[in-house]
Amino acid sequence: MSADPKVFLMGEEVGEYQGAYKITKGLLLKYGPDRVVDTPITEAGFTGIGVGAAYYGLKPVVEFMTINFSLQAIDHIINSAAKSNYMSTGQISVPIVFRGPNGAAAGVGAQHSHCYAAWYASCPGLKVLAPYSSEDARGLLKAAIRDPDPVVFLENELLYGESFPVSVEALDSNFCLPIGKAKIEREGKDVTITAFSKMVGYVLEAAEILAKEGISAEVINLRSIRPLDRSTIYDSVRKTNRLVTVEEGFSQHGIGAEICASVVEEYFDYLDAPVERIAGADVPMPYAANLERMALPQVEDIVRAAKRTCYRSNSTTATA
Amino acid sequence: MAQLTRRTTDLLKPFSAALSSTRLLTTTSTTPITVETSLPFTGHRIDPPSRTVETTPQELMSFFRDMALMRRMEIAADSLYKAKLIRGFCHLYDGQEAVAVGMEAAITKKDCIITAYRDHCIFIGRGGTLLQCFSELMGRKDGCSKGKGGSMHFYKKESGFYGGHGIVGAQVPLGCGLAFAQKYSKDENVTFAMYGDGAANQGQLFEALNMAALWDLPAILVCENNHYGMGTAEWRAAKSPSYYKRGDYVPGLKVDGMDAFAVKQACKFAKEHVLKNGPIILEMDTYRYHGHSMSDPGSTYRTRDEISGVRQERDPVERIRKLVLSHDLATEKELKDIEKEVRKEVDEAIAQAKESPMPDPSELFTNVYVKGYGVEAFGADRKELKAVLP
Numbered sequence: 254m255s256a257d258p259k260v261f262l263m264g265e266e267v268g269e270y271q272g273a274y275k276i277t278k279g280l281l282l283k284y285g286p287d288r289v290v291d292t293p294i295t296e297a298g299f300t301g302i303g304v305g306a307a308y309y310g311l312k313p314v315v316e317f318m319t320i321n322f323s324l325q326a327i328d329h330i331i332n333s334a335a336k337s338n339y340m341s342t343g344q345i346s347v348p349i350v351f352r353g354p355n356g357a358a359a360g361v362g363a364q365h366s367h368c369y370a371a372w373y374a375s376c377p378g379l380k381v382l383a384p385y386s387s388e389d390a391r392g393l394l395k396a397a398i399r400d401p402d403p404v405v406f407l408e409n410e411l412l413y414g415e416s417f418p419v420s421v422e423a424l425d426s427n428f429c430l431p432i433g434k435a436k437i438e439r440e441g442k443d444v445t446i447t448a449f450s451k452m453v454g455y456v457l458e459a460a461e462i463l464a465k466e467g468i469s470a471e472v473i474n475l476r477s478i479r480p481l482d483r484s485t486i487y488d489s490v491r492k493t494n495r496l497v498t499v500e501e502g503f504s505q506h507g508i509g510a511e512i513c514a515s516v517v518e519e520y521f522d523y524l525d526a527p528v529e530r531i532a533g534a535d536v537p538m539p540y541a542a543n544l545e546r547m548a549l550p551q552v553e554d555i556v557r558a559a560k561r562t563c564y565r566s567n568s569t570t571a572t573a
Numbered sequence: 574m575a576q577l578t579r580r581t582t583d584l585l586k587p588f589s590a591a592l593s594s595t596r597l598l599t600t601t602s603t604t605p606i607t608v609e610t611s612l613p614f615t616g617h618r619i620d621p622p623s624r625t626v627e628t629t630p631q632e633l634m635s636f637f638r639d640m641a642l643m644r645r646m647e648i649a650a651d652s653l654y655k656a657k658l659i660r661g662f663c664h665l666y667d668g669q670e671a672v673a674v675g676m677e678a679a680i681t682k683k684d685c686i687i688t689a690y691r692d693h694c695i696f697i698g699r700g701g702t703l704l705q706c707f708s709e710l711m712g713r714k715d716g717c718s719k720g721k722g723g724s725m726h727f728y729k730k731e732s733g734f735y736g737g738h739g740i741v742g743a744q745v746p747l748g749c750g751l752a753f754a755q756k757y758s759k760d761e762n763v764t765f766a767m768y769g770d771g772a773a774n775q776g777q778l779f780e781a782l783n784m785a786a787l788w789d790l791p792a793i794l795v796c797e798n799n800h801y802g803m804g805t806a807e808w809r810a811a812k813s814p815s816y817y818k819r820g821d822y823v824p825g826l827k828v829d830g831m832d833a834f835a836v837k838q839a840c841k842f843a844k845e846h847v848l849k850n851g852p853i854i855l856e857m858d859t860y861r862y863h864g865h866s867m868s869d870p871g872s873t874y875r876t877r878d879e880i881s882g883v884r885q886e887r888d889p890v891e892r893i894r895k896l897v898l899s900h901d902l903a904t905e906k907e908l909k910d911i912e913k914e915v916r917k918e919v920d921e922a923i924a925q926a927k928e929s930p931m932p933d934p935s936e937l938f939t940n941v942y943v944k945g946y947g948v949e950a951f952g953a954d955r956k957e958l959k960a961v962l963p
Contacts, residue, residue: 261757287757293787298746298780305750308735309685311757332740333747339940340726342719345735346943377941377950401943433946480948518955 254284256426257312260398261288263303264316264353273318274354274413300326300351304333307349307403314398317353320369320407327372334403335378350397352406355383356450356501357549359411363537368502370449373405374479374511380432381478383407385453386417389476392430400432407478409451435482437489441471444495444559447486447512449475452499452550459555468563478508483515490516494525495562499555504532529558600902602630608896610835617817619824619853622842626834630902632678636833637893639677640670641912643694644890645919646703647863650693650710653923654867659710662739663724664691665863668831671889672797672857673698675836676765680844685755687735687748688767690725691797691861695767699734701727703922704929713929720932721940733762742775744768745794749781749852752792763791763844771802773816782852786823789851793843794820796856797830803865804874817856824850830857831887860887938962 254260266273268281268291281289292299296317303313317323323330330351337345356368374381380402384390390408397404422428438453439460448456453474460470471489475482490496496516498509509530516528534548607625614621647667653659666673673694676686688695693706701717709716710724717727718737727737735751738744748766755762772778773796785792796816800807807814817825824846828839836857843853860883864871871880897903903911938950938960945962952958 290788293780293783295777295780295783297777298749298784301743301746301777302750302753302781302784305687305735305747305752306754306757307750308747309751309754309758311754328740328743329746333738333743337736338943340718340722341728341730341736341940342721343940343943344718344728344730348943380942431946433948480946483949 254280254288257398259310260312260314261290261306262314262316263290263292263299265292265294265318267291267316272316274410276408276413277316296322296325297329300329301333303349304329304347307334307347308337308345312348312398314350314352317351319365319410320353320355321365321367323351323353323369330373330379330403330405331376335376337378338402339378346401347403348401350394350404350406352394352397352408354410354413355407356409357533357538357545360540360542360545361538362540366538368500368533370407370478370500370502371507371511374481374508376479378403379479380404381407382432382476383449383478384476385412385450385474387419388417388423389430389436389474391419391423392428393432393476396429396432399429404432407450412451415454430476433477433480433482435476435485436474437471437485438474439470439472441469441493443469443493444497444562445471445473445486445489445493446497446499446555446559447473447475447509448499449478449508450501452501455550455552456499456555458552459559462552462556463559466560466565468559468565470559475508481511481515483519486512486516487520490520491523494523495559496524497529497531497555497558497562499531499550501533501549503535504530505535507532526562526564529562531555531558600630600634605629606633606900608834610829610838611832611892612829612835614835614839615817615827617815617820617825617827617854618822619826619846621826622838626838628834628837630900633893633897633900634902636674636678637890637897637908638911638915639674639698640833640890640893642703642915642918643667643670643673643697645912645915646697646706647693649919649923650707651863651867653707653710658927659724659867660712661723662690663710663867664865665867666691666694666861668862668883668889669797669799669859670694671833671892672795672830672836672859675833676795676840678833678837679840680765681762682732683760683762684844685733685735685748685751685762685764686767687738687744687751687764689741689744689769689772690737690739691769692725692727692737696727696729696734696737699729699732701729701732701734703919704925707923707926708929711926711929712931713926714932714936715926715929719936721936742768742772742777745772745775745778746781748794749785749790749792752785752790752852753788756788756790761848763793763847765793765795765840767795767797769802770796770798770800770807770814770816771805771810773798773819774811782820782823785852791847792852793840793847794852794854796854797859798856799859799861801861801865801874804869806874815856817854820852820854823852823854825854825856827856827858830859831889832892833889935960
């Protein structure tokens with residue numbers, strides 16, 4: 254916001270309330286109400302207004318209090334934003350960011366826990382980013398705001414409260430991370446495990462456990478869901494020959510499904526075991542704590558799947 | 574916009590020379606003349622402007638020519654569609670020309686217009702060419718969107734035309750966003766967000782209007798009420814079809830949309846209003862001769878008598894013709910000559926458009942992003958067809 258006067262924020266409670274999750278704290282005081290705009294609870298309306306402002310050349314950052322509410326405005330994200338540069342053959346570009354917490358929090362129930370990564374990532378014309386660490390959040394958000402195309406920026410409510418070590422470079426005001434590049438969070442040689450957002454933390458925990466059992470897992474933090482960094486995934490699978498995909502969202506037609514299909518199409522011969530997908534259970538998110546736990550991937554699920562790819566576990570559900 | 578370029582001397586024959594020498598005004602004159610609108614304006618929470626409109630012979634003649642051009646263009650598009658040269662959707666504007674032409678007369682190209690899918694004539698009004706229009710309709714590379722948009726996705730950003738939108742009602746919040754950006758940028762210009770009586774019931778319209786009013790945005794919402802949302806008459810869709818009142822706390826004006834001068838006056842009035850006071854709604858009472866689109870005969874939900882009645886009593890081009898004749902600016906024959914000329918122009922543009930090639934296959938993958946980061950995009954058979962997005 255300080256670098257470019259065309260950047261402005263818009264969303265519910267982003268100004269006077271200091272942000273529903275305090276992400277925009279202090280910004281109203283610093284930049285004023287013309288640039289930090291509190292909106293009524295009208296997602297379809299304010300998202301359309303944001304996209305229209307982007308058509309004119311401003312750089313809006315539109316906050317959805319949770320990405321669940323973006324469904325009210327999804328027509329503007331897909332039909333007004335994603336497709337405009339193509340339909341107008343470059344006349345109308347849309348330098349907008351749609352951001353907010355995505356996926357499950359804790360005990361917020363079915364309507365507030367849905368992961369929309371696969372929904373948005375399937376759409377040409379959109380870019381979809383999902384930070385894990387603080388460096389990811391800073392570098393990717395800056396990149397998203399500077400990017401001339403519409404970006405859906407999927408944050409995570411539980412990660413808002415987590416601290417991460419941050420490098421000196423990351424503190425620079427020009428620090429940006431590249432869009433379309435995944436990060437190898439931990440190098441390994443036996444199995445590739447992909448994840449994004451909160452699940453990266455779970456996978457890192459699983460990798461520690463696996464290491465104690467002699468399995469060296471390579472952990473890929475996708476960072477960018479669309480464009481997907483296929484070459485980093487391919488390089489890794491060519492090295493390890495085994496793949497586990499992890500996501501919080503539903504498995505059917507999900508991020509793991511895309512990664513699996515892609516690897517099978519391009520590097521079938523390199524796979525020594527079937528690809529494993531760990532994902533959210535096929536149910537609307539239940540409220541009760543024990544059921545919620547069962548509905549989401551846990552560290553032990555990731556460990557078990559990695560072991561299966563290494564032919565190291567006895568499956569309790571007999572298949573053949 | 575299109576000017577009358579023929580000199581009056583070209584028209585002179587011995588007989589008409591005697592008549593034309595008695596004309597006090599030439600067709601290129603900018604001497605002010607006044608006309609009265611057909612009906613008074615009706616205001617909602619606002620004092621309506623006067624029925625007396627200032628114009629000039631030049632403007633009057635340009636109204637005639639521009640509307641005749643638009644009329645001919647839409648009729649020609651009808652034939653092209655039936656000849657299967659235009660595919661998919663084609664929503665024609667004939668009957669509504671006065672709205673496009675009157676609006677342009679009141680504003681500049683720095684003001685913005687955004688509309689839905691019945692956009693061909695708005696595009697022409699904003700300075701688009703017939704060649705760009707017909708090429709786009711036929712999916713050729715000389716089209717305004719290089720053939721990749723189609724009938725519903727015409728744009729001309731450098732003249733303030735932001736499309737061309739297929740989702741009913743979406744253009745209204747987008748238009749309020751343009752107005753937001755104009756105010757943010759301190760541009761002193763306004764946005765006309767156009768929509769139909771069908772779209773007038775959309776929730777997002779009221780969401781956007783609320784914000785426009787809250788933040789005093791220079792947004793003019795223009796309801797082109799042609800009385801039918803596809804096949805549904807206004808009284809079957811809206812509890813209150815007084816669309817100029819639907820803004821509730823937002824002032825509104827009801828305008829005879831078949832009278833280009835009423836439209837001009839209302840738009841001029843609206844522009845001055847919103848720059849100081851925030852949004853206003855203009856309801857243009859207009860009519861489309863064609864059905865909703867080329868797939869709709871337009872006669873199952875309204876009578877042929879109704880259609881011919883409007884054509885007889887309220888046709889916008891005829892209204893201007895009568896004004897031109899009554900002010901003695903041209904003879905009937907001269908006006909017919911203009912229509913012939915316009916027809917020729919349209920025919921030539923179509924012939925040229927037909928010669929325009931289809932877009933190159935490589936264009937399939939262009940403009941997906943402004944910045945593609947060298948990412949791969951795949952065709953139907955990803956092993957067979959893929960591209961790198963620059």
